[in-house]
Amino acid sequence: MFKIILGSAAVVIVVAVAVVLILAARKPDVFRIERTASIKAAPEAIFPFINDFHRWGAWSPWEVKDPAMTRTFSGPDSGTGSAYAWEGNKDVGKGRMQITEAVAPSRIALDLDFEKPFEAHNKVEFTLVESAGTTTVTWVMHGPTPFFSKIFHVFMDMDKLVGADFEAGLAKLRAAAGG
Numbered sequence: 001m002f003k004i005i006l007g008s009a010a011v012v013i014v015v016a017v018a019v020v021l022i023l024a025a026r027k028p029d030v031f032r033i034e035r036t037a038s039i040k041a042a043p044e045a046i047f048p049f050i051n052d053f054h055r056w057g058a059w060s061p062w063e064v065k066d067p068a069m070t071r072t073f074s075g076p077d078s079g080t081g082s083a084y085a086w087e088g089n090k091d092v093g094k095g096r097m098q099i100t101e102a103v104a105p106s107r108i109a110l111d112l113d114f115e116k117p118f119e120a121h122n123k124v125e126f127t128l129v130e131s132a133g134t135t136t137v138t139w140v141m142h143g144p145t146p147f148f149s150k151i152f153h154v155f156m157d158m159d160k161l162v163g164a165d166f167e168a169g170l171a172k173l174r175a176a177a178g179g
Contacts, residue, residue, distance in 0.1 A: 037170035053084035
């Protein structure tokens with residue numbers, strides 16, 4: 001009887017693993033997370049908060065997740081070539097960002113590289129579009145989805161998980177920019 005139960009359990013486990021692997025294989029090879037907020041401020045008032053990593057503490061949603069994290073700044077104080085590296089707890093991990101393009105006051109592009117909790121190489125873009133005294137700020141992150149990440153995506157909705165952080169960051173950016 002014990003052998004039948006053990007054999008049945010093994011079959012269930014093999015089927016469950018196969019289902020997860022099949023579901024993971026059907027996930028897209030790339031991901032994209034995007035959130036937008038309207039801020040009652042000129043792009044010129046918002047742009048410096050994004051273009052200068054020293055000012056990210058005022059609005060970045062990850063700054064409050066580990067107040068003890070170490071931060072290292074390199075390159076110019078702001079704009080293209082400016083870089084920011086961090087290492088912290090499990091909530092923020094370890095990584096580095098570098099501004100690859102800064103077109104004042106409308107666009108900033110970054111390379112975002114994670115080392116921990118897993119390796120990832122993503123692109124981040126901020127666009128600022130003014131209309132009738134309000135600036136629409138769009139925050140996008142996109143990149144490849146390796147198979148291991150696809151397995152994770154079977155269980156976690158990354159758009160909701162990271163999107164919630166983007167929404168919190170944009171709300172804090174709104175407050176920091178006075179809008």
